[in-house]
Structures are given as structure tokens and as C-alpha cells.
Amino acid sequence: MDCFKVTILGCGSAKPTLRHAPTAQVVNFRGNxxxxxxxxxxxxxxxxxxxxxxxxxxxxxSHLHGDHCLGLVGLIASLGLGQRTGxxxxxxxxxxxxxxxxxxxxxSPDLSMKVSFQSFDPGRxxxxxxxxxxxxxxxPLCHRVPTAGFLFQEKPRDRHLLAEKCDALGIPFAYxxxxxxxxxxxxxxxxxxxxxxxxxxxxxxxxxxxxxxDTMYSEKVIPIIKGCDVLYHxxxxxxxxxxxxxxxxxxxxxxxxxxxxxxxxGRLLLGHYSSQFMSNEDEEILLDEARQIFPNTTLSRxxxxxxI
Amino acid sequence: MDCFKVTILGCGSAKPTLRHAPTAQVVNFRGNxxxxxxxxxxxxxxxxxxxxxxxxxxxxxSHLHGDHCLGLVGLIASLGLGQRTGxxxxxxxxxxxxxxxxxxxxxSPDLSMKVSFQSFDPGRxxxxxxxxxxxxxxxPLCHRVPTAGFLFQEKPRDRHLLAEKCDALGIPFAYxxxxxxxxxxxxxxxxxxxxxxxxxxxxxxxxxxxxxxDTMYSEKVIPIIKGCDVLYHxxxxxxxxxxxxxxxxxxxxxxxxxxxxxxxxGRLLLGHYSSQFMSNEDEEILLDEARQIFPNTTLSRxxxxxxI
Numbered sequence: 001m002d003c004f005k006v007t008i009l010g011c012g013s014a015k016p017t018l019r020h021a022p023t024a025q026v027v028n029f030r031g032n033x034x035x036x037x038x039x040x041x042x043x044x045x046x047x048x049x050x051x052x053x054x055x056x057x058x059x060x061x062s063h064l065h066g067d068h069c070l071g072l073v074g075l076i077a078s079l080g081l082g083q084r085t086g087x088x089x090x091x092x093x094x095x096x097x098x099x100x101x102x103x104x105x106x107x108s109p110d111l112s113m114k115v116s117f118q119s120f121d122p123g124r125x126x127x128x129x130x131x132x133x134x135x136x137x138x139x140p141l142c143h144r145v146p147t148a149g150f151l152f153q154e155k156p157r158d159r160h161l162l163a164e165k166c167d168a169l170g171i172p173f174a175y176x177x178x179x180x181x182x183x184x185x186x187x188x189x190x191x192x193x194x195x196x197x198x199x200x201x202x203x204x205x206x207x208x209x210x211x212x213x214d215t216m217y218s219e220k221v222i223p224i225i226k227g228c229d230v231l232y233h234x235x236x237x238x239x240x241x242x243x244x245x246x247x248x249x250x251x252x253x254x255x256x257x258x259x260x261x262x263x264x265x266g267r268l269l270l271g272h273y274s275s276q277f278m279s280n281e282d283e284e285i286l287l288d289e290a291r292q293i294f295p296n297t298t299l300s301r302x303x304x305x306x307x308i
Numbered sequence: 309m310d311c312f313k314v315t316i317l318g319c320g321s322a323k324p325t326l327r328h329a330p331t332a333q334v335v336n337f338r339g340n341x342x343x344x345x346x347x348x349x350x351x352x353x354x355x356x357x358x359x360x361x362x363x364x365x366x367x368x369x370s371h372l373h374g375d376h377c378l379g380l381v382g383l384i385a386s387l388g389l390g391q392r393t394g395x396x397x398x399x400x401x402x403x404x405x406x407x408x409x410x411x412x413x414x415x416s417p418d419l420s421m422k423v424s425f426q427s428f429d430p431g432r433x434x435x436x437x438x439x440x441x442x443x444x445x446x447x448p449l450c451h452r453v454p455t456a457g458f459l460f461q462e463k464p465r466d467r468h469l470l471a472e473k474c475d476a477l478g479i480p481f482a483y484x485x486x487x488x489x490x491x492x493x494x495x496x497x498x499x500x501x502x503x504x505x506x507x508x509x510x511x512x513x514x515x516x517x518x519x520x521x522d523t524m525y526s527e528k529v530i531p532i533i534k535g536c537d538v539l540y541h542x543x544x545x546x547x548x549x550x551x552x553x554x555x556x557x558x559x560x561x562x563x564x565x566x567x568x569x570x571x572x573x574g575r576l577l578l579g580h581y582s583s584q585f586m587s588n589e590d591e592e593i594l595l596d597e598a599r600q601i602f603p604n605t606t607l608s609r610x611x612x613x614x615x616i
Contacts, residue, residue: 015386016351040382041349043324066385066415074348074378078323099414106407107374 004029004154004207004308006230009045011271011300013236013250014067016041019279021302022067023213023272025232026051027152029134035059036150036211042071043078049303054084058129060136061092062213063122063147064099073103080111087114091128093146094119122148125224139224141215144249149212151225152308159200166199207308210265213272216246217255222263230308231265232300234272238285241274253286257293271300312337312462312515312616314538317353319579319608321544321558322375324349327587329610330375331521331580333540334359335460337442343367344458344519350379351386357611362392366437368444369400370521371430371455372407381411388419395422399436401454402427430456433532447532449523452557457520459533460616467508474507515616518573521580524554525563530571538616539573540608542580546593549582561594565601579608 005028012020022039026049033055035042046053056079061069072090079088090096097117104115120128120138123146129136132155139149158180166176171185179185185194210225213234225231236250245252251259253270260268270286277283283299290297300306313336320328330347334354341364343350354361364387369377380398387396398404405425412423428436428446431454437444440463447457466488474484479493487493493502518533521542533539544558553560559567561578568576578594585591591607598605608614 014389016349016355016382018352018355040379041324041352044326044349047324047326064414066382070382070385070415071348074324074374077374077378081322095414099411103407103411106372106403107378 003031004152004209006209006232006306006308007049007051008269008271008300008302008304008306009042009049010037010039010302011273012039012067013272013274014065015275016067017275020273020275021045022070023062024071025211026056027209029152029154031055032057032131032134034129034136034152037062037068037213038070038072038075039067040070040074042075045302046075049305053079053082057086057088059088059090060128060150061090061096062141062149062211063143063145064093064095065145065214068214069096069100072100073107076104076111076115077108079113080108084113087116090115090117091120092117093122093148120148122146137224139210139212139221141212141221142218142249143214143216147214149210149215149221151228152209152211153228154206154208156206157203159196159203161200162198169194169199171199209308212259214250216249217251217259219259219262221259225259225263225265227264227266229266230269230306231260231263231267232269232271233259235270235286235290236272236274239289253289254293257290257297260290260294260297266296268294268297269300269306270297311339312460312517314517314540314614314616315357315359316577316579316608316610316612316614317350317357318345318347318610319581320375321580321582322373323583324375325583328581328583329353330378331370332379333519334364335517337460337462339363340365340439340442342437342444342460345370345376345521346378346380346383347375348378348382350383353610354383357613361387361390365394365396367396367398368436368458369398369404370449370457370519371451371453372401372403373453373522376522377404377408380408381415384412384419384423385416387421388416392421395424398423398425399428400425401430401456428456430454445532447518447520447529449520449529450526450557451522451524455522457518457523457529457533459536460517460519461536462514462516464514465511467504467511470507470509477502477507479507517616520567522558524557525559525567527567527570529567533567533571533573535572535574537574538577538614539568539571539575540577540579541567543578543594543598544580544582547597561597562601565598565605568598568602568605574604576602576605577608577614578605 009024010021023037024042025036027034141147208228233256235253235256317332318329331345332350333344335342449455516536541564543561543564
């Protein structure tokens with residue numbers, strides 16, 4: 001019921017390799033699936049992780065570099081072949097519709113489901129999705145093309161009801177919902193007001209997940225992601241390649257960790273590794289560097305599931 | 309030097325699965341590489357088989373269904389990132405340029421190599437490539453969209469020189485090339501004509517490989533592929549699904565084997581298996597059915613290398 005987890009389908013950079021798929025993740029929020037980026041081979045990642053693709057209602061594209069979106073046409077085609085119904089909303093830069101709609105029309109002319117585009121302006125933070133319990137905001141990033149990350153923010157949860165106390169006071173069940181939302185209760189017979197804090201305890205803190213890829217070091221993200229529980233931040237290169245990272249609009253492990261530290265996040269996931277790292281051992285240098293700044297850091301890996 | 313082999317990168321059908329990649333093959337003819345179809349994930353197949361991608365000069369697309377060409381944009385992007393130079397020629401239906409050129413422009417605006425399109429008419433057999441030793445012809449196929457297979461035909465080889473006999477007759481070295489090509493030799497001093505058949509023996513038979521996918525059963529291909537050494541013919545379904553195969557423009561194992569038999573080919577490779585087959589064992593039914601008609605049949609598998 002309260003599931004909030006991220007499955008890493010791909011955490012490599014530009015080129016698909018035998019070790020890493022290009023960027024793709026699935027955020028499962030209480031059974032609703034959001035696909036974040038859609039690199040080539042995403043269908044294999046979805047199959048390998050037994051993701052129920054029929055439950056993907058939204059696809060979020062951070063930017064329109066091939067390694068973040070070239071799996072989209074095949075995925076939509078396969079979902080159509082699978083007689084998927086309902087709607088899939090693709091949230092992306094406005095160019096996405098111009099690029100991809102003609103491909104859907106050509107390769108999947110008879111789709112069984114509706115596919116629509118909702119564009120956002122990567123230059124400013126805005127809410128792109130909202131329901132009763134979840135808010136998704138864009139995070140303006142600093143890359144070679146317009147790029148945004150995504151903040152998945154669970155809405156404040158209900159306060160915990162002190163059920164025995166409510167019963168003892170004879171509060172009818174019908175009032176419970178309002179009390180959980182923070183209302184005081186007024187006894188209709190005596191007029192006595194019972195303050196909410198006597199009827200409830202604080203709610204479980206709501207959780208949040210921030211996805212920041214691709215981006216060079218940018219402190220502008222800090223106020224948006226401040227205090228989030230888990231941050232996925234790209235670290236394409238190690239500290240020795242700081243100049244290369246800047247020139248290519250990417251970050252180093254040290255820079256990712258510095259953002260995590262300054263934003264006071266709970267946990268940092270590194271990803272988007274350059275293909276210059278030839279083994280898991282090679283990539284450990286990224287982890288070692290980051291942990292010196294932000295100890296609670298993990299290297300993301302394909303098939304990893306992270307509970308938020 | 310005389311290498312002529314096919315590496316299967318993908319032999320599945322529409323959907324990429326954990327067992328099969330979509331269609332892609334590499335034909336290596338004496339070190340020149342031809343990529344035949346280019347399904348999503350082709351780069352993984354190329355890497356897994358350690359194919360020297362820098363030697364791919366031509367990409368041949370049988371038709372413009374996604375499972376045969378959606379790996380193209382990513383492949384071209386990666387070759388560009390790899391600072392590949394020279395030219396890559398994409399041979400395909402004329403719509404390919406309209407569909408893919410805008411994607412190359414968008415996703416790979418600064419390619420290091422030239423990429424050009426050469427269109428062919430899938431409705432008639434024509435030569436689309438020729439060099440000193442190889443000819444590639446299209447094979448009109450019968451599918452839901454315009455589709456052509458490809459016949460790779462080694463040109464007739466040189467006759468084998470009877471070197472000792474030539475030496476005994478005092479024939480100068482400079483004449484050997486012409487004699488290997490079939491010329492008689494005239495002794496310039498005596499005027500005596502030595503017939504070629506006394507100076508040579510028949511050449512090693514030249515080899516040929518035919519790729520026929522996707523297609524429903526069509527006897528029109530027979531005169532074109534007649535006697536080829538190896539035929540890859542799709543067999544999406546087993547005999548029990550003959551009607552389904554026809555409705556979807558595909559073939560059964562029995563139909564593939566019947567074509568192989570009537571065309572008197574040397575060996576048949578089946579492929580393009582429906583995702584309804586869930587295991588290698590499931591697919592054995594295709595093999596069993598085909599072998600009853602054409603015994604020298606093999607199921608193609610990813611990573612299989614077939615010497616022609």
C-alpha cells in the first residue's frame with residue numbers, strides 16, 4: 001500500500017555496453033509506475049525486473065539525448081502490441097512531441113492506447129504531476145541541452161489517530177477522517193473543543209526522491225531537493241576528470257557528493273558512469289571519492305531496487 | 309582472406325525479450341562488414357560478438373518495422389561518438405531517409421563520418437552493391453509493408469592455375485592473371501595456342517547467402533535464391549499457426565523448409581521466432597517440423613556464427 005521504491009534499469013552513460021544499459025528507472029509509488037528516462041534497451045530492463053508495464057502511466061524524459069530516450073519508440077510499439085489500453089503521458093521538453101510523434105505514427109499506426117505529450121520548461125521548477133498523495137516537480141539542471149531532473153514528493157501523510165482516546169470520548173467514526181487531517185473535535189452536546197494534538201500523534205514523515213541526471217555541478221538544485229530522502233545524482237567521471245566533466249556538462253563523484261551534503265539528503269546514489277570505467281572495481285573509485293564527502297553513498301547498479 | 313560468414317545478433321520477432329534480440333546480423337565478406345537489419349539493442353549484440361564496428365561500411369534494412377531498424381539511431385550516434393570516419397551507406401526503402409535523417413540531425417548533429425542513404429525498390433530484384441568479388445541483390449518479399457531480403461553472391465572465383473605446367477611451357481608470370489580469368493595462352497614465338505582448360509582447373513565454387521525476413525510464403529523468391537549455400541528464412545510460427553502466419557505476413561517452419569527444398573539451397577537457418585515460444589525447447593518444434601521437409605536445417609541463435 002505504502003510502497004515507494006526505485007528500480008534502476010540502466011545507469012550507464014552515452015553508449016550501451018555489456019556492463020550498463022543507458023539511463024532508465026522505474027519509480028513505483030503505491031503501485032503507480034513512473035518510468036524516468038527511457039534509454040535504448042529499456043524493454044529488456046523492464047522484463048528482467050518483471051515490471052508490470054501495463055501499470056506505467058507516465059514517462060518522464062529528463063532531456064532529449066539519445067541515451068535517455070531512444071528506447072521510447074520500441075517501448076510504445078511493444079505496449080501497443082500487448083494491447084495495452086488507457087493512456088500514457090510523456091512528460092518532456094516540447095521538442096519531444098515533434099521528434100517522437102511522427103515515429104509513433106510511422107512505427108505504431110494502430111496503437112491500442114492513447115499516448116499524449118505534456119511539455120515542461122526545463123528552465124524552471126514546476127509541478128508536472130499531482131494526485132492525492134504524490135507531487136512530481138521538475139528540477140532545472142545544467143547540461144548541454146535543456147534538461148530537468150524530477151523530485152517525487154510524497155504529500156504529508158495523515159496524523160496517527162489515538163483510537164482508544166477517541167472511543168473513550170465517544171467521537172463517532174464519521175469524524176475520524178477530519179481528525180486525521182488535523183481538525184479539532186467539538187462535542188456537539190457540550191460544545192467542548194478537544195484540540196487535535198490530544199487526539200492524534202504526528203504523522204509518519206513523508207518521503208521524497210530526487211533524480212538529477214544529466215547535469216554539471218549546479219547549486220541551484222539544492223533548495224529544490226533540500227532534505228530529500230534519496231538523491232540519484234549523476235557522476236559520470238571521477239575527480240581527476242573535473243575539467244572534462246565541466247566541458248561536457250557532467251559531474252564528478254566529488255561534485256555529486258557535495259550536492260548531497262549541501263542539500264542534506266538522506267542517501268546518495270551515484271550513476272551515469274562513463275564507459276571509460278571498464279569494471280565494477282574501476283567504478284569503486286567514484287564511491288570512495290564520494291564517501292569522503294558524503295558517507296551514505298551507494299553505486300547504483302542495474303536491477304537494484306531502492307526503498308525510499 | 310576468403311572469409312564469408314554470418315553472425316546472428318538477433319533472431320527474435322517484434323518484441324525484444326530476455327531470450328532474443330530483434331533482427332540483426334553481420335555478414336563478414338573478406339573483412340568487409342555488412343549489417344543486415346538493425347533492431348533495438350544491436351549495439352549490445354555487436355559488443356557481445358566483438359564485431360569491429362569500424363569496419364561496417366553498409367547497413368541494409370529489409371523493411372521499416374521497428375524490430376528491424378530501431379537500433380539504427382543509437383548505433384549511428386555511438387559510431388559518431390567513437391570518432392568513426394569514412395562513410396556508412398544505408399540501403400533501404402526510400403522512406404528510411406525521411407524517417408531517420410531528421411533523427412540523425414537531432415541526436416547526432418556533429419557526426420564524424422558521412423552517413424548516406426541509397427534507396428531501393430523492394431518490389432523488384434536489383435543489385436544494390438557490387439565490388440570485385442561480391443554482389444548484393446535484393447529479394448522482393450511478401451510482408452505487410454514493402455520488404456526485401458538480400459542475396460550475398462560471391463562472384464565467380466579465378467580458375468586454379470596449373471603452375472607446374474605453365475612453368476614447363478615457359479609462360480611468363482605476367483600472363484598468369486589473365487589465364488586465371490579463363491584466357492587461352494598464345495606462344496608469341498611459335499604462335500601455338502594453348503587452351504585455358506589445359507592450363508587451369510575449375511575454380512572453387514563461389515558461395516552465396518540469402519536473407520529472407522520478414523515474409524509470408526512466396527515462391528517468387530525461388531528463382532533468385534536458387535542453389536544458394538545458406539538461406540536464412542523467417543519462421544515466426546509453427547505449422548499449427550499457418551493461418552495466423554498468413555494474416556500477419558509471416559511464415560511457418562514448414563513454409564520456410566518448403567522454400568529451402570524448392571530452391572535447392574545447401575542449408576536452412578530458421579529465425580524470427582514469435583515471442584509465444586517461451587524456451588529453446590519450445591522452439592525445437594520449428595526445427596522438427598522443418599527437418600521433415602528439409603533435413604539440413606538449423607535454428608539460428610544469438611551469437612551463432614555461420615560459415616557460408
